[in-house]
Amino acid sequence: MDIRSAIAIFTAAATLAGCDFMSSDQSKASPVRPEVGVVTLHPRNVAIISELPGRVVASLVAEVRPQVAGIIQKRLFQEGGEVAEGAPLYQIDPAPYRAAHDSAVAALQKAEAAVPSVQAKVERYQGLSKKNAVSTQDLEAAIAALAQARADVATARANVASAKINLDYTIIKAPIGGRTDKSSLTQGALVTAGQADTLTTIRTLDPIHVDLARSSAAMLDLRRAMNEGRLNSSERNVVVKLRLDNGWVYPMTGRLEFTEAKVSQTTGTVTLRATFPNPSRLLLPGMYARAIVEEGVAPGGFLVPQRAVVRNIKGEATALVLDKDDKIEERVLSVGKTIGNNWLVTAGVGDGDRVVVEGLQLVRAGRQAIGVEVVIDDATGELREREPTTAKIQAKG
Known part of the structure; x- marks a missing residue:
């Protein structure tokens, strides 16, 4: 065997030995940790908002009827127009x-x-x-x-x-101020005192009322939360916003006036009345609307994105939390109301906990992961932005 052949054989042997050494090192290395998106929780005072269905109703309604008999000589108002209290409407002979x-x-x-x-x-x-x-x-x-x-x-x-x-x-006057309906009778018609048919109807539209419906169960839950100190609420001067049937939010706020002291036997709901200014006459009686009512403030609450919460086989609400050692931990949560695209959580998480909101399918309890802070859009519940992770991954590696 010449020198060149000996060198070739030695080189091949060294190469094979190096490959075996690298394979042994790789087999001993720890597995790659998956990257998950997390949101860090902090306690905050959470405004408790409820959306209640309702109907718009006029604040005052007057059906105009004659109080003496006779022939109508003139109609003294414009149909569908605004009249002041005491304005003449009809002239009877x-x-x-x-x-x-x-x-x-x-x-x-x-x-x-x-x-x-x-x-x-x-x-x-x-x-x-x-x-x-x-x-x-x-x-x-x-x-x-x-x-x-x-x-x-x-x-x-x-x-x-x-x-x-x-x-x-013989001069029929408006008993209230407001907007008139069409006239049911014309000049020359014979009317009698106290007749069943109305001549016209007047509705006061500014201010205007919205009658809302709330379930008796929700009312009891609200009272219980207030009694237990989980909700700070002042039933006086409650501000109400209005979402119209087309999704548009009415630009002026109203106030909750009163809550009826009875529950409907047919629907199991309690009626609440809110009053709104209506200078432009945009709100009309009979409109469907949803009232956005701020019932109170939950002190020290945690908002957990809905996308992070799942139900286990027992039906409990759970979330995956990345602890300080970057290990995944499953937590059972006590959830309350939904606030936008979040759950209001009253137990199960604490200040500084990192809740997994992205990559839930990549991890399970007890395994380690790399947490990357993300931001959730409150309006849509989707990821809005993500921090650069290259430097973090390198540091973890």
Whole structure:
């Protein structure tokens, strides 16, 4: 064997030995740790928001009906327009009522004219009675006649007032201010006092009410949370926002006025009423809306993204947490309300815990992982941004 062949054989042997050594090293190396996205939790005061279904209703409603009978001469308002309280709406033919009023005035004048003569007779009889020139019976009769004359005056005066009221009723006025509906009758129509058919309807639209429905169970949960100190709430001056049927949020806020002291036997709900300013008349009675009600504040709550929470075979809410040693730990959570795309968690996590929100399928409890801070978009629940991880991976490696 020459020198060149010996060198070749030695080189090949060294190469094979090196390969065996590297394979042995790699087999002893630890497995590659998966990278997971995490969100670090911190306690905060969480506003508890509820969305309640409701209907818009007018704050005042008045059905206009005639109070005297007659023929409608004129309609004095524009249909669908705004009217002020006391504004004239219809003119009923006033001729018969004016005549009745004038007759009542004449009867009053006649009754008043009869009083002075009877008064004088009584005074004369009183003087003669002192001289025994007139009998007591005649004096008493004169006094009774005077009382009758005065009563006739009072009756006639009341008839004048009644006739004046009926004459005034020939102009039908708006009992409240607001927007009118269409007129159900036109000029020339005959109306009667207190008829069933309305002439028009007036609705006050500013301010306007929204009647909301809340389940009695939700009401009890709210009371319990307040009693246990898990929720700080002031039932006075509760601010309410409104989401309209097309998804648009009404630009003006309202206030919760009251809660009914009864539960509907058919729906099991309690009615709440909120009042909103409505200067542009955008809100109309009958509209469907959802009220966004801030019921209170949960002090020291934790918001865990919904995408991080899963249910185990027992039905418990669980999440994977990356501890300080970068080891995966499964936690059982006590979850409350949903706040946007998060769960309000009252137990199971603490300040500084890193909850896994991305890469859940890559890890399991007891294994190690590399945690990468991510940011969750509260509006969509999706990842919004991610921190660079190259330097962290190199440092971990």
